Amino acid sequence: SQTIHQWPATLVQPVGSPLSLECTVEGTSNPNLYWYRQAAGRGLQLLFYSVGIGQISSEVPQNLSASRPQDRQFILSSKKLLLSDSGFYLCAWSVWGEAFFGQGTRLTVV
Amino acid sequence: KNQVEQSPQSLIILEGKNCTLQCNYTVSPFSNLRWYKQDTGRGPVSLTIMTFSENTKSNGRYTATLDADTKQSSLHITASQLSDSASYICVVSAGGGNKLTFGTGTQLKVEL
Numbered sequence: 001s002q003t004i005h006q007w008p009a010t011l012v013q014p015v016g017s018p019l020s021l022e023c024t025v026e027g028t029s030n031p032n033l034y035w036y037r038q039a040a041g042r043g044l045q046l047l048f049y050s051v052g053i054g055q056i057s058s059e060v061p062q063n064l065s066a067s068r069p070q071d072r073q074f075i076l077s078s079k080k081l082l083l084s085d086s087g088f089y090l091c092a093w094s095v096w097g098e099a100f101f102g103q104g105t106r107l108t109v110v
Numbered sequence: 111k112n113q114v115e116q117s118p119q120s121l122i123i124l125e126g127k128n129c130t131l132q133c134n135y136t137v138s139p140f141s142n143l144r145w146y147k148q149d150t151g152r153g154p155v156s157l158t159i160m161t162f163s164e165n166t167k168s169n170g171r172y173t174a175t176l177d178a179d180t181k182q183s184s185l186h187i188t189a190s191q192l193s194d195s196a197s198y199i200c201v202v203s204a205g206g207g208n209k210l211t212f213g214t215g216t217q218l219k220v221e222l
Binding site for chain 2: 006032043094104
């Protein structure tokens with residue numbers, strides 16, 4: 001069966017520090033991968049999606065970047081975090097029209 | 111550009127009441143539509159899936175409808191419970207089903 005792992009579950013980082021959130025998928029190959037952010041009381045905002053290794057599409061300009069070094073690994077990064085980067089980050093993957101979400105990472109930038 | 115719009119953005123209802131959430135999409139070619147429930151601080155979980163030929167599908171107290179002509183879907187919740195408080199997200203897939211477009215969700219709060 002397919003599973004998705006996202007870590008860490010919570011993270012508190014100071015302004016200006018780097019960020020690396022990792023997401024891995026098991027049980028499938030060549031999935032579409034997504035990074036979403038959800039601000040408090042707001043809906044999901046698509047940040048990045050990837051249809052294959054090294055292929056990253058950015059939906060909104062921001063302080064974040066994404067990479068897909070392996071077929072089932074998706075990484076969200078930042079060189080210097082801003083206060084506005086705080087939020088709930090979700091990784092998801094999809095194959096044949098069904099999306100599966102990770103449990104999310106609560107990021108607080110202080 | 112493929113888009114999925116949901117309304118209302120937020121909704122507060124009393125326990126035991128019914129409610130209906132709306133989803134309009136401009137995704138083409140349409141493959142299927144799913145409704146997800148997202149509890150606070152958790153990842154979304156699938157509730158129902160609707161394909162082009164389906165008009166209505168139920169999952170317990172949740173009933174989803176799809177009108178492929180008008181490109182609209184609704185999620186009806188019957189006899190709401192406190193545990194229904196969550197964000198409900200409409201997701202439409204296009205083409206062979208591998209490209210997804212997400213709505214921003216409706217935040218539902220059920221109160222006593």
